[in-house]
Amino acid sequence: GQQVMQIPQYQHVQEGEDFTTYCNSSTTLSNIQWYKQRPGGHPVFLIQLVKSGEVKKQKRLTFQFGEAKKNSSLHITATQTTDVGTYFCAGASYDKVIFGPGTSLSVIP
Amino acid sequence: NAGVTQTPKFQVLKTGQSMTLQCAQDMNHEYMSWYRQDPGMGLRLIHYSVGAGITDQGEVPNGYNVSRSTTEDFPLRLLSAAPSQTSVYFCASAPVHSGNTIYFGEGSWLTVV
Numbered sequence: 001g002q003q004v005m006q007i008p009q010y011q012h013v014q015e016g017e018d019f020t021t022y023c024n025s026s027t028t029l030s031n032i033q034w035y036k037q038r039p040g041g042h043p044v045f046l047i048q049l050v051k052s053g054e055v056k057k058q059k060r061l062t063f064q065f066g067e068a069k070k071n072s073s074l075h076i077t078a079t080q081t082t083d084v085g086t087y088f089c090a091g092a093s094y095d096k097v098i099f100g101p102g103t104s105l106s107v108i109p
Numbered sequence: 110n111a112g113v114t115q116t117p118k119f120q121v122l123k124t125g126q127s128m129t130l131q132c133a134q135d136m137n138h139e140y141m142s143w144y145r146q147d148p149g150m151g152l153r154l155i156h157y158s159v160g161a162g163i164t165d166q167g168e169v170p171n172g173y174n175v176s177r178s179t180t181e182d183f184p185l186r187l188l189s190a191a192p193s194q195t196s197v198y199f200c201a202s203a204p205v206h207s208g209n210t211i212y213f214g215e216g217s218w219l220t221v222v
Binding site: 001006009033035041042043044045048088090095096097098099100101102 | 140142144149150151152153154157159165167168199203210211212213214215216
C-alpha cells in the first residue's frame with residue numbers, strides 16, 4: 001500500500017537557524033498537505049500543494065512539491081521558539097490521506 | 110464553532126473490555142476518518158468514510174469497527190481492548206475526500222491495562 005516517509009525524525013536547532021524536513025511517498029500523489037502539531041495538541045493544517053513543481057510560501061515557511069509528485073519539503077527560515085512542534089506531511093491518493101511519521105522540531109533559545 | 114468533537118477525552122480500559130469513541134462534526138463534511146498516534150509512528154489511518162453508509166479500512170483496521178449512519182457522526186468501536194491499542198485517537202473530517210483540508214478533533218487518550 002501507499003507509504004509516506006519523512007526525514008529527519010527529530011531536529012534540534014538553535015533559534016535563528018534554518019530547518020528543513022523532507023517527505024517521500026511510495027506512490028504518485030494527487031496532492032500533498034502539511035500539518036503542524038504542537039505538543040499536547042492536535043494537527044493543524046498549514047498548506048496544500050497540488051501542482052507538479054509547485055512552491056508556496058507562508059512568511060518564513062517555504063513548501064515545495066516535487067516534479068514527479070512523490071516528494072515534498074518544508075523549509076523554515078530563521079526558526080523561532082514558536083516553531084516548536086511536529087510537522088507532518090500527508091499524501092492524498094484517491095480517497096485516502098496517509099500521514100508521514102512526522103519531524104519533531106525543537107528550538108533552543 | 111464546534112468543528113470536530115470527540116468524546117471521551119481520556120479513558121482507561123481493562124483488557125477485553127469494549128468501548129466506543131464518539132465523533133461528531135457540524136460542518137456537513139462528507140469525509141470522516143479515525144487516526145491513531147503513537148510515538149515515532151505518526152498518524153496511522155484506522156478507518157475512513159467518504160459519506161453516510163460508506164466505510165472503508167485504512168492502514169491499521171484490525172480490532173476496530175466503524176459505522177456511518179449519518180453525515181455528522183462516525184463512532185469508533187473497540188471490540189475487545191488490548192494493551193496494544195493504548196494510543197491517542199484523532200477523529201478528522203474534510204469537505205470532500207482527499208483533496209481538501211482535514212480538520213482534527215482534539216484527541217482521545219486511551220489506556221488499556
